[in-house]
Each structure stands twice: as C-alpha cells, then as structure tokens.
Amino acid sequence: MNAAPDAAAAQRVHVGGGVSQAYLTDARPGTSLTLVDSAGNQAGSGVADKLGSLIVRDLQPGQYRFVGKGISAAPVAVTSKDSPPPNPSLYGQKLHEGLNYVTVRDGISIAATVRLPIGKKLSDGPFPTVIEYSGYQNAAPGDLIVGAAGEKLGVKDPLAPASSVIVGATLAPQMLGFASVSVQMRGSGCSGGDFGLFDDAAAFDAYDIIETLGRQNWVKGGKVGMVGISFSAISQMYAAGTRPPHLAAIAPMSTTDDLYSTGLPGGIYNKGFANTWLKERVQNAQPAPKGGQPWAIARVNGGDKVCKNNQKLRLQTLNAFKLIRDNPTRAAQIYRDRSIADWAEKIDVPVFLVGAGQDEQTGANWVNVIPHLDHNPNVWVNIINGHHFDSLGPQIMSRWAEFLQIFVADQVPHTPPQMQPLGTAVFPAATGAPGQTIPNMRFSNSTSVADAKARFKANTPRLWALFDNGGGSAGFGGLSSPWQKSLNGWPSSTEKMHLNAKGKLGTSATGGEVSFNPNPANRPMNTLKDASTDTAAAWGINPDYNWQQAPGRSGLGFISAPLPSDKIMLGNGSVTLRVKSSAPVTDLQVTVTEVDKAGNETSVSTGVLRSTFRGDGTAPDYYRQVPMADGFNLMTVALNPIMHGFRKGNRIRILVSAPGGDLPAWQFETLRTGGKVVDTIDLSGSFATLPVISGSVPGNAPPCGFLRGAACRPYKPAFNGG
Template sequence: MRSLRRTSLAAIALLALVAGALAATNTATADAPPFAVRGSINQLYVLGATPSQGLELVKGGAVVGTGTVDTAGSFAWRELDPGAYTVRSTNGSNEEHTATVTDYDDPAPAQSFYDAQTLEAGRDYITTRDGTTLSANVVLPSSGSAPYPTVVEYSGYDPSNPANTRMAQIYTALGYAYVGVNIRGTGCSGGSFRNFEPVQSLDGYDVIETVAAQSWAKFHKVGMVGISYPGIEQLYVAQTQPPHLSAISPLSVIDDTYQGTLYPGGILNTGFAVPWATERDESAKPYGQGWEQGQVDGGDTTCADNQALRLQNPSSLDLIQDNPFYTKKIGDPISPALFVHKINVPVFLAGAWQDEQTGGHFPAMLDDFTSSPHLYATMTNGSHTESLSLGVLDRYADFLDLYVGRRTPTGVKAFVGPLVADGITGVKGLQMPKGLDYSGLSYAQALKKFQRQDPIRILFEEGAADGQDPGSPLPRFEKSFKSWPIARAKATAWFLSPGGKLTAKPSKLAPSKARQRSYRADPSALPTTTFDGPGSIWAAQPSYHWKQIPKGKGLGWITPPLKKTVVSIGTGSADLWVRTPNASDTDLEVTISEVRPSGKEVYVQSGWLRASHRKLDRAKSTPISPVHTNREADASPLSRTKFTRVRLELFPFAQPFRKGSRIRITLDAPGGARPTWAFDTIAHGERVQVATDRVHRSRIVLPLVAGVAVPRKAPPACGSLRSQPCRTYLD
C-alpha cells in the first residue's frame, strides 16, 4: 500500500514537471545527457546538468540571464516575470529547453490536485503546484478514531523529522492529528531555500489544502500551530487565504523583520538575528539538518533527490549585510504587519515583552488584523517560550478546541500543560490555573462564552504567582481589554533634569545655565549579554549578570518615590536632545527599570536607535510610539555644534510601578541590556551630550492605564519575575 502511494505521488510530481516543460525543445547531442528544466512560481530550475556547464536564459528572443551549473548539476533563477523561457547551453552542445514560469498571483490548482494526494501516518511527501515535494510527518492521536481535528506545523526547522516528537506530543495529547512539514529547501523537502520567500507562502497554501483533503482530517479543515519560526510562517501562509484553513495560532512572532528583530533602531542585531539567519543557511545545505542522511540510508530516494538544488540557496547573511537600510523591495515582503490584514480566519496570538529571540515588538501589528473575524492576544513578561506557559496554554487550548476541533473544551489540557511547563522550565508539580468553566455547555454555548471575553489579555508578573516557586511560568494577576492599543492609556511624560531626576514638569533653566550631562559611548563597558549560564535562559531562575553602567559610560535619571501605584502598558518614547561634539553619529540604548524601596532594581524594557536613523514616519508615529522610516535617503548626521532631537522607541511592555517605587531610565551604548541580543554598533568612545533645559525638553513618555487592580501585597521577590533581571540599585 505504501509503495503504491509513493508511486502515486511520484506520478503527480512527474506530471507537474512534464506540464511545466511540455513545450520543451531538446536538441541535446549524444555526447552529454540532457538536463531538465522546471518552471516554478517566479523561479526556474535547471536539474541534472553537467557541472560547470554554461547556461543562458532567453525570453522573447533576448538573453535575460546567465549562469553556471553547480557541482550538483543544478542552477536556479529567481524573481522572474511570468512567461515562457528557454534555457540553452553555452558549451557548444546546442541543447535547449523551454518551460513556463508562473506568477505568485496566479490562481491556485483545482481541488482535484489536492484530492489526488493521499497521506498516511509516518513520513510522507506533499506535492506543491510546481512539482516540488515537501517532507511531511503525520502523527495521529493514540486514542479516539478518525476523523481527527487536525493541525499543521510548517517551518524550516525539522517538523517532519520523525525523531522530533516534542510538538507532535503536545497536540496529539490534546486529541489532534499533527502534520509537521518542512518548507522547501530544508530537511527532506525539495526546492531551494531563502528565508521567508514568497513561494513558501504558496507552498503553505498547498500544504493546508492537501492535509485538509485527507479522509482522517475532521471537517476537511485544519488549523496551524507553532512557536517562533513556525509561528511566523503561519502569518505568511494565512495571508494567502487557503479555503480549508480553520484558524491559526502564531506564538512568539515578529511584526516587522527589519525594525523588530534584525535592525532595531537601525542597528544590526548580531546577538540573535544574524546567528539565526546564518544557522538557517547552514541547516538548508545538503543534508544540513543531520537527520536526512538516516532517511536516505533507509531507502528514501525522494529525500536524496531533493538535495539537488541546495547549492542554489542565496546567502541570508549577504542579503542582511547588503541592506542596512529599509527598502520596500526587501523589507515589505518580510514585514507581517503589512499583510496580516489579509488573514480571514480566527487568530490566537501570544508572546512575551522581553523575548530574547524575536524581541517582543509584535504587539505593534495587533490592530492590523482587520479581516480576521476574531483576534485573541495574550501578552506577558518573560522569555521566548512564555507563549507556551501555563497562563497562556489554558486559553490557547480552548481556542484550538473551539475553532479547530469545534468541540466544547475538555479537561485534557490540565494534564498536558504542567508537562509542557516542566519540560521548558524544570519546575515540577505545577497545575493549570483556573480558567473558563464549560461544564454542561454545548459547543455553541461554550463558543459564545469564550467570545464574550475581552480579547486582549495581559498577564502581569509572570514568575511570581502566589504559592508557587519563584520563576514558575504563572502570572500573579491579569487584566483584559477590548482592543490594542489600549484605548484608555494616557500618554504621561516625565522630564529629564540636569541633576539626574525625572520630574513631572520640565526644567525652567535656560540653556546657558543648565548643566549638560555627557558620557563616553563605550560598547565594551558592559558584556554583550546579561545571561551568565549555566543552564537554560528559559529555566525558572536563570543566572543573570546584570551590571550597572560604569561611571562615565552612561547616564541615568530617576523619579522621586511614586505617590501612588501606576501601570504602564504599551510602547514608550524617549525624546532626547543630543549632541556629539567629536562624531557625526552614535548608537543609543535606553533602558527602563523599577527601583523599589528595598533598594532592588528590576529590569523592565529597552529600546535602541542609531541617531542618523531618527527621521520619523509622521503618519504612523504617536506620542508613545516613534516610528522611523529607516530609509537611506532619510539618514542624516548629527550636528557637532547644535543639539538634535531624537525619539527612541521603548519596546512594548506591561509593568506595575508600585507606590514608593521609582521609575529609572539609563542611556548608554547598545549591548548590555537584553539577554542574547548584541549589536554591530558604531559607538566607539565618542562623547554624547544630553540637554535638559527649558528649550531642550528631553523626556520619556509612557502609556499609563487606570483601572488595573494591582494586588496590595509585597512586590515580587528579586529574581522571581521571568526575564526581568534584578540587582541592587547604585546611584
């Protein structure tokens, strides 16, 4: 049965190949075997050619491209206009082939294309519209009977690796069939790889439609799941609107690849973003993930054949380094905030403010999901894995049951959640928090109850839940809202004073009488990471090493003790008047913290800006959210003689600042504030001066939200809040 099924899939792939090259003219000589040409979506592939063979790409009688066959016998052209192309050899063989390149906006295949594919439990392949085969691993629940509610995880990691059971176990335990699929050019999947390439979105469409067509997929509908990379891919796939997609649940994602993770504030993130992109390039090389060889050794010839185009993968690192400024051509396609308005299914999204990988900037796109019938977002302090914490998983499991399983939520999550939490944090004996009670409710009643909840949910002080070990992945309290940004948030300013205070009113001193403060921008003054190991940064209490800024290497300002508790939720803005007498540019890092009456200081959030990138997008910027254009044409040096106003965005956060505590900000060169993140900074010891007088009103602006009931208890113990390091405050 399995061999017949593989024959069927191979036939589909062959038909797609033949269809793409039906009009081919083959005038190869007998001296060399003919090569194959296959058209794809805005791409064209040469396979089975002689290494070092020269090629020409011809359209309409004109040569529009050239290339040299790699050692695997392959070559790929990208970003082609649709139409008929001829590939001909330039090595004297006179061989040529013609194939058709299709367009991203072309109609999807007929339903019969998906119905013809049969997937069985275990490792399998899904054929896409251009004939590429994607490696899939199908895992069915161990209990119950088909059809099953079904979810898909789709990414360039190794979701189709049969030995990778981590995510599959979560969803099958909840009663779902799980299908893990590798994107093209990774694992055992065919094709060539480039991060977030448009063709991957259409592949995802084909994956959803193929899986939904299976007899074991309940309702012939599927949901999408995954955290980080597979979370982000959900946004790309869902924008194509597969008709049999029921819902998506993107966890720990990005809203803007450039601003949110890769170049925050225009400064290259060498601590996470560059290594991540480099690792993706390495893992997409032939047999790059390691598990492929075992599959080939076991007789999987498709996996072996699918390595053929890997040497045609473009370098992500080159693309990053060649594009330090934002351009529409490069930046728009990898900015989910610009296309999530196309998503027309229910969405459950979760993430953490202090995410040490994707960065926590994702809330900026929440109001862009304008076509989704239901958007639910849960946000908390914590790390990259916080979107699978107990406080999130409770509502997340309900969402899947209601929108994918179409059933009243059950108590199964109460057993699954603690196992997930233990596996991530090492904390045992935890229990799922008390959530919504659906006892005795029909599915329709349960759905209405879920939908009555305010969709924007903020978990506060994750790691400090009453009665739990410090660092446990549970919140101390929570608050929900109807929309984001929070409508009743009030932009509130504190002004920087010449003496290092944050005050409610600006200084009245004239520029000639106000003492200017300054520092040397020295990125080597602090370590590039605050996580000191050993162990995992996701553990209950990581060993942070959060240092005070050395004297003269940065500046700080602090409020008097607060007379009442205030809660800030959203982004913040640091509006600074700066001058660099001996430089024309500098990199800035602003960090906000809470200094408690006990003398302990707790990290809250940071923001970054290369001063030459200070040009604002006026239409998008608000008093609490400066949005920069980051275009090369808008870059401008700093004056060495006059003070220049720059606005730096503090990434989103939610923090209660209790009565008696003080709010502090620090300013220095980038690199020492956030775990894992480091920067390719231009700071090199230049003097940075900050003006704080009645003309140059430097300030911070935070969104304060009234009506949040903060528990009247002692503040969380130092070091208990997840991803919020704590230290002794030094003035």
C-alpha cells in the same frame, strides 16, 4: 516538472516554475544558462552550480524557457502572489501516517510527517488536524519524547524532531488528541528547493499543503488549523495571509513583527541571537549527506532517494548575511516582501496570538502586528511578561486548547485526560519550577458547538495581559501570573516624562546639558552570566544574572520621585533625545527600569538606535539613513513594547548608554568608541513617552530576580545623579 527530450547531445535537465521564480536541475556543472521570456528576451542568467542547478528569482508572471549549450528544456510558467491558485488536481495527493513527500505548485516536493493520537490509525479518523510548519528539524519521523529521553542518556536519535517543535510533534497529538502534520519548509531537511527565509515560495507551499490536507478523508471537517511556537508561529502568519480555503484557524506563539526588528534593531546588527539563528539556518540549508539537518543526513545515508534528490537546489540558497549587509534599511525589498504586517492584513480566519513581553529571542515587537489584525473580528491576543518559552504557560495553554477545540475540531471543549500529566512534566523540565496543572477547559457544559463558540467570544477579551508572571500560585519564578488586564485592543495612551538636570525624571522640563562617554566595551554583552546566545538559561525560576550598570561617565541615569500611586504600563514607548556627538555616527541605548523602596532595580524595557536612523524626532526612521548635522540632533529611540506594573512608592528610572548589557541574548554590532567619544544631551528637548493605562497593581512583586523576563540588581546612582 518537465524533462528534456532524450537526445544524445542534450543534457537531460529538469525545470520548474513557481511564485516569482524558475529553476533548473541536473545540468552539467558550469553550464552557462539563460532564461528567456515568451518573446525571447533575456530575463535572467547564471551558471549551473556544482550540483547542476540554477534558480532565477524576482520574475514577472509569464512563460519562460532555459537556454544553454546542450539544453533542451520545456517552458515553465511563473506566477505571482496574486495569481489564481493551481488546478485543484494538484491537491488530490493522498497522505499516510508517517513521512510523506507532497508536491507543490512548482514541482518541488515537501516533506510532511503525519502524526496520530496515541494508539490510533488513519482508519479511526476523521481527526481534527493541525499543521506545524517550520525549517527546524520538524518533519523528522521519529518521536520527540523518546528522542529527548535518549539524548539525556547520551544516545541521540537523528530522526527525532527538535524540541522546538513540541507543539505539533507532541502536544497536539498526545495532549489534545488531534492528528498533527509536521511540514518541513523548503530548503531544509528532506524537503526540496532552496531556503528563502520566509519568501513567497515558502508561503504558497503552505497554501498547497493546507489544500492537500483539507481533502484527506481522515481530516475532520475538511479543514486544518496551524500551531507552533517561534519559527512555527512566524510561518503561520505568512501561510494564513495566502488565504487557503481549507484553513480553519491559526494559533501562533512567540512570533515577531518583521525580520528587521529582530535582525537589525534600530539599524544595528543583532550579532547575538539573530546571528546564531541565521548561522543555524545556513548550516541546515546545506545539501545532505555532507551537511544539513541530522535527519536528512540519516535518511539519505539510509537510502531515501527522494530526500537525496531534494538536495539538488540547496547550493542556490541566497547568502543571508550578504543580504543583510547589502540592505541596511527597512525600505529594502527583502524586508518589504517579508512584512508580517502586510500578510496579517490579509488573514481572515480566527487567530489565537500569544507572545511574551520580554521575549529574548524574537523580541517584544510582535505586538506591532496587532493593529494589522483589526479588520478581523475573531482575533484573541495574549501577552505575558517573561521570555520566549512563556507563551506556553499553563494559564494560556488552557485557552489555547479551548480555541483549537472550538475553531478547528468544531467540538464543545473538554479537558483531555492527557493534559495534566503533560503539563506537570513539561513546565518543570523547561523552567525548573514545580509541576503546574493546566486549568480545566471553560464552556465544557455548552449545549452545542455554536453555544461554546458564542460563550468563548463573549468571555475571552480581545487582549488579555498577564502581569507579574513569576509571582503567582506556581511559586516565585514559576509560570504563573497573579493578576491580569482585559482590553479591547493594543493600548495607545501615553504620558510624557522629562529628562532633567541632576538626573531627575519629572513631569516638566528644566533644561540644561549633560555629557557622557558611551563605551560598549565596558560591560558584559548580556544580562546573563552565561554570555552565549543559548537562551534556555533565561527560562529558569531565578536566572543567574550578571546585569551591570554602565560604569563611571559611560552612562547617564534619570530617576523619578517616588510614585504617588500605581502606574501600569502597557504599550509602545520611546525616548527622544537632543544629541550632539564628537563622532560622525553614534549608537545609543535607552533602558527603563523600576527602583523599589528596598533599593532593588528591575529591568523593564530597552531600545537602541544608530544616529543615522534617527528620524524626525517623533519616531525613528529605519527607512533611510540621515547623516548627523552639526549641533544637536533629535534621536527618538523606540522602546521595546512595555509591560510592567510600577507600584506606589517605587521610582521610574531611564538609563542612557552605548548599546549592550541590558538583554539576555541580543548583542549589538555597535560602533567601538574606546571611551573617547563624547555625546552631549540637551535636556531641554529630551523626554520619555511612556504607555500608561488606567488601573492599580494588586499585591506585592516577586522577590528581586524572580519576575520572569526581568533582571534585577541593587540600585546605584549614575554619575549625573540619576
């Protein structure tokens, strides 16, 4: 970071250059500024905001200088994601217990709180160490458990971390006995910079933090791991993709595959959870103390000068909602730059990836990252039916702990004494289910770490699928899976079923046409009676569902004959429809359900698509918009990945309607029809492609409503018979 010469006529500004961008602070507000390259050519321009700052983005590597009235600024170096790492001297910074500020390559300082196992001090190290990295209230230096207890008593601690960062803030140091470093993403909390929504700058901040931590004498083995759920999981994929040498392994839980599939599924804006999440990010990015996160406000008001100084670039944060409005297709550069799949292809450290099959927040499409990790032999994927929180289920937590002990701590796994007390407290608090113990560590009798590692690899499948979560030993609705499938990777086998006349779903096509009047206004937005986007209501053992079928002629149903044998579905599926509409654009939703012999209907998967993104009939095309042609048009609606065991004698059902009403928290900014639009389906070319794998379904399903991640209701035929 450089300061201009102290001249009376000069504005004493500060400048910095990083990955693809350059910034300036401390100018007089309203100053017109130009950024020029080494040849004097203009590379960008703007006006200093109310805080005297400006960021110029999307720059090529090279030397640049800010020019403006009274401005005499030093040149700055801009790099790219492919540039060599900074001089290693950057990583000589020493961290202490508690809150630190770590300088990264562009001069921005990042807040990072070091948390140690209970009763330990740094001199007791070295400790196996993990990072949790997110833009939530993460590096707040208080205690999460104490803060949560105080909140229940009506006494909020603004310095307590958010409950969403429990993995790094509590589980790692208190359950595993690891040191944990809570790293605050730039543009949030007390970190400097602007919030770029997983931009390259944030990815390489993680690289710099990892390299700094790897050189601390209290970090065991000179390498760190990464942990966390949701935001803290997504960030791991970007961080590991930068390939920092001092990264040992990552363990992401409940991530996503990209920002598009969550924010614009099928080309339709998710005005439910995704919108709520973005609003919170925008609010968190406001400069403290007038806005921002509670802990930043408290720190600034308490005299933390570094935290106050770090707010200067906050008004330069890009408008996330404008970015979405201006970039309706997946081909947009903002999505290509943030493609988790692209970063995953660069990950070369061991990965323990966990996700839920019906994640109501980030969605189930996280599984689409799995093939992009095929190059890496040390990847273990775990999928469990259920919601966002279910990635933390006890059966998975046991293997998660083994993985971290072997690949980060470099030790033979053992069952930590604090694990069971925490397990029996955390799960009831989150789900209302009875307390559950976490299974003991496997391989604790290994003769060496090498032996434990070999046994872990030999006895842990590449893909472990935990079915019927909610019907296991924890009691109905509890976090427990009674049966599992072990596979070598994400399955790709499929079976085709045809949508036929009179609402039949069969193995051969019979043809015909059927018309309906899609109307998104005639059902609740969500499957939960609480129509807010607070998803905690979905985590209970028997959520209060209000799942209603599209009434009258507003939705179609197609149902199979009773299944002659069990049918396990795991993988990606779709429903292809030949559609003619009275409207120039139509939005459609398809939903797969199971109807049991008692007449109960359980939700399995759903997918939505705007007709302008219909593709070529074999897959949806989110990269361009194609107007509807006269007559029938092929629309292939991608289903959210399916994970469900259909039992012998039960029936498969496919519903077609306007979007909405079949998910707990995703809501769609869909086209209003007033029930006047007529969509006609040509059944001769309409079919479902379903991901069926071999195997039988053991035992009985939990009672209606207790299968985690699945709503349940009485079956009622649609007007067309299905």
